[in-house]
Amino acid sequence: MTDVTTVLAGEYAAVYAYGLAAARLSGADRTAALDAMAAHRAQRDRLVARAAAGGASASPVAAAYDPPFPVADAASARRLAALVEDRLAGQWAALAASSTGQQRLADALVAQACAARSATWSGVAPVWNGAV
Numbered sequence: 001m002t003d004v005t006t007v008l009a010g011e012y013a014a015v016y017a018y019g020l021a022a023a024r025l026s027g028a029d030r031t032a033a034l035d036a037m038a039a040h041r042a043q044r045d046r047l048v049a050r051a052a053a054g055g056a057s058a059s060p061v062a063a064a065y066d067p068p069f070p071v072a073d074a075a076s077a078r079r080l081a082a083l084v085e086d087r088l089a090g091q092w093a094a095l096a097a098s099s100t101g102q103q104r105l106a107d108a109l110v111a112q113a114c115a116a117r118s119a120t121w122s123g124v125a126p127v128w129n130g131a132v
Contacts, residue, residue: 003098004051005059007091011044012061017084020067024077033081036117040088043110078121085118 018037025033051057071080092111099107119125 003056004047004054004095005056007088007095008044008047008051009059010088010091011040011047012059013065014040014084014088015044016062016065017067017080020071021077021081024071025074029074029078032120033077036081036085039113082118082122085114085121089114089118 015037018033018040022030022033022037067080068083069076069079071077089111092107092114096104096107096111115125
């Protein structure tokens with residue numbers, strides 16, 4: 001079962017990753033990266049409030065994160081963005097599975113948005129286990 005603090009850690013990392021990616025992108029891709037960063041900041045802020053409301057303490061944000069591979073050009077920046085979104089889609093889907101009511105719907109919609117961004121960045125729509 002995924003909890004709010006696990007997804008929150010992923011959102012912190014996503015904001016950092018998009019800063020790294022945006023620095024390597026230009027034009028429409030840079031705008032998309034900055035828009036995604038803003039979306040992840042908003043989700044991060046909602047999760048901080050949700051964790052506090054549930055009595056959990058949010059993990060502090062790391063000063064920096066190690067990307068899983070060097071991000072030196074636009075292609076690697078797009079690859080990083082796709083990976084971040086794919087991982088978060090799974091985390092949000094797991095959080096939705098452990099939620100109920102309107103919160104479950106909200107979490108599932110965030111998972112869907114992450115999956116759509118992942119497919120946009122990678123050009124590939126992943127098949128999740130149990131999706132077919």
